[in-house]
Amino acid sequence: MKHTLLAATLVLTLFPALAPAGTVKLPEDKPAATVNIPDSWEPEKSDDGILAESADNVATIYLEVVADEKQMDSVIEESLKWLTEDHEVKVDAATKETKDFEDSGRKWSRISWSGESKEWGPAVIGFLFTEVGNGKVLTITYWISKKDSEKSLETLGKIFSSVKSVP
Template sequence: MKIRTFLPTLLAAACLLHTGSLFGKEFKLPNADFAVATVDIPGSWKPEAVDNGVEAQSKDGSFYLSIVAAGTDKGVQADIDATKDMLKEHKVKINDSTEKTGKGDVNGFPTESVTIKGKDEDGPCTVTILIVSIKQKVLVITYWFNDSELSKHEKEIDAIQKSLKAAS
């Protein structure tokens, strides 16, 4: 399965697009009525508003990204489990024994991360789930990428992460 055919079942529609950005499109997360954060995603990634966030994919289909506001009554672990279930539905075989957790930050916001190695129909892949705390809310950022293609998209991913800002 090419990642470009992947549409996660966790997500459905609602974000505001801002067309003035030179980088791509600015999304208000989780939506225009209740924004906690904004993020810019390259237009070539064809970002789409989804329920409580945005999803996008690199033009070559090797890198998938979703950012959603979550962690409500389910809890963060439930969001991680739901992401793993969704990946299994899309025939991504994850190897739980490779799971690594960590703490860090994205553009100054504290994060907790889970990184898991796996395999999809294109070969070895990696899934990283970042739990980002912003304004006492949680964003779940999911990256799913083909290991051999990561270096091609590192600059774009870095720019996306640096564009993440708390909404005013």
């Protein structure tokens, strides 16, 4: 028994990606959705949502629930302003892509651009949206470095697939 527990602890220490993911509620006080985020991404609560970053700093996501499409548009505008003005990120407007898709039975919309910063280099910057009930929309803002992005794509897919509406 002790050997099994020791082996499990060792595996989880050596391979943090295998560690169980923590379920976060959005918003925390009156949840409209839950999402599983690996503990290694160290999710942090803020006033409006959850910020999480891959251990290698390749991917950053910010999750929040908004009341309607007007608020969703405001989130996009504020996030792009924050990136370009506060962090000197250059967003290439000509690379804008939009896509609607389905994952694990959930309908999503995506808007993304290529961007670049002196500090982080080239990246994909975007927003994912999915309705979580009662007109509310889960908004995921993301930044994924183009260098080494494949390291985080599988985990990001699992995070996005884990979204569940709270009745």
